[in-house]
Amino acid sequence: MERHLTAPGVRIRGLTVVYNTPSGELPAVSGVDLTLAPGTITGVVGESGSGKSTLALSMLNAVQPPGRISAGSVEIDGLGDVVRLRGEELRRTRGRKVGYVFQAAQNSLNPLKTIGAQLLDLGRSHDVGDLRALVRDARELLGRMGMDGARVLDSRQHELSGGMRQRVGIMFALVLDARVVVLDEPTTALDMITQATILRIIREVHDERALTTLVITHDVGAVAEVADDLAVMYGGRVVEHGPVAEVLGAPEHPYTRGLIRAIPRLSGDLGLARALPGRPPTLGTLPAAGCVFRERCESSLDLCRTAEPVPAARAGRTVACHLPGPHAVPVKRKEYA
Template identity: 80%
Template sequence: MTTLSHGPSGSPGSHSSEEGDLVAGPAAPPPPGVRVRDLVVVYKTPLGELPALGGVGLTVDPGTITGIVGESGSGKSTLALSLLNAVQPPGRIASGSVEIDGLGDVVRLDGDPLRRARGRHLGYVFQAAQNSLNPLKTIGKQLLDLGRSHGVADLAALVRDAKDLLGRMGLDGARVLDSHQHELSGGMRQRVGIMLALVLNARLVILDEPTTALDMITQATILRIIREIHKERGLTTLMITHDMGVAAEVTDHLAVMYGGQVVEHGRTTEVLGSPAHPYTQGLIRAIPRLSGDITKASALPGRPPTLGTLPKQGCVFQERCPVRMDVCATVAPPPVTTHGRTVACHATAAAPPLDGRKEQP
């Protein structure tokens, strides 16, 4: 991701002398684009190394909010951690690249350059905020530790910016910074996680299930905060979620994952309004209804695959697909992009284009 300011060379490791300048102003670089290419992540198991991501390709446009949805085990969080080159043993990135504007291929970073990139370039909000907070230190002390580890010269400015961010999220900044995590509610801890991801002016922010286990009112507040801060700070944002309603409310683009693959990707309104992949259609049919014919909601048959039960060849969705063809058992469908929508499905590729027009070359 892009840093707050580059040195003359523009290399990821260079920093300006204004390390303490934490306000995103006119000089701040534009939001970065992200290009994931042929990304393979494997986990070591008693059965050998098994793929959690099987050659993922995904392009995230600068300045957008992109949602990544799918059932548990589809590879969403593994993909998110790969963007930080933070996959931990027994997992590893086996091949592929993650190109981020202003930072280069994150997969090739390690050591001190990678540590500097996290936080100052790449902000991450964990699914369970309390798991990323030190229970023995106040939030303020953890904030100062973060600033020192990234060489921030003006720690007082860092604290002021943190208080401002917390205040805009409806919290008493001074009180929160003086609190331990157990003194804060789940919604407050989640907002603290967002503050810590933004306070160093990261330009690419990744949110892993930011509304999980929150009540509806707090969830709505968190989503409003995400939208406002994304717009005001000019960010590129990725949101991992299993909630299609959350994705519909917040995101501009939507990537649907299944079995370690992106099976459909496009504008959120188009993906939800006219889903092309059978898995996306099944996810939408499974959403409970509060009005109309409530019997129309139907669960997807079968179970999501695990690392050990993924098909060795062919389409990853073949065992649960209602439109399975013979070719699906032997040949993995290549992603086909038509008018900005990418779908990996033999049945869709054999059908007419979604809008009736001829496919563009």
């Protein structure tokens, strides 16, 4: 099967996704700007309801009613703006050019068909000429993830454990040689050893196939293990973005610091871990003005109640916060042609 030698860049600009509610249309993602550099793995972390999965679905133009993409673009090298794709062109993009692993992998499997039959259906729907090669590639991917590929392809979903179904979902996202891969909680329902195996496979296949990868996760440890860059989301906004080691090693945004402080340690003083105060906002409780994090922030200013912070470059990363930080300068986006 053909391998792409050049990874694509992805540029998300001004992305806003709204959901129709009894109170009107409310934003789940609001004005997000995010660049995925070619050949990198970008992790996205944040609490439930922060907009991570909605952002990921937008990369396939797959937001379903009552939601819709109301503004912005998702430009992928070689594809153009995915938000503008429609009909057959959009269908062929999903899976073949942009692979996706859903958070609940079992929901994307047909319980009446074997995994192998679903693989062949996938190949035929995307006009794969050599179905035998497709099956060989699937067996190899499953084998590298610690499973008997032939046995799995002959199985139905109820014959597989939750962890095995999750790995089957990863195989489906990779087997058509997609250029961009989005993984929504790829290590959910897996034990620690299997998690480590999956993260290693994601990294290896990412490098071998020249992918650009987005990993959605609650697990900051998983991000530290596999990602190059890290985006932190809260209330539908990206509040901090930069190289993963720098963001985790010296977080600039109060929310990022709170997330890291809440991680329990395996050694040392367990009392050092502190949960974030309060609860994350819902669509109905997002403030109409000001900083979305202000009610839970220990360092909020009067300005935070009236003005939404504009993302600025600070020490090699982008931070959206009114608090002064080192070397704060206006953002200069790096574009990828």
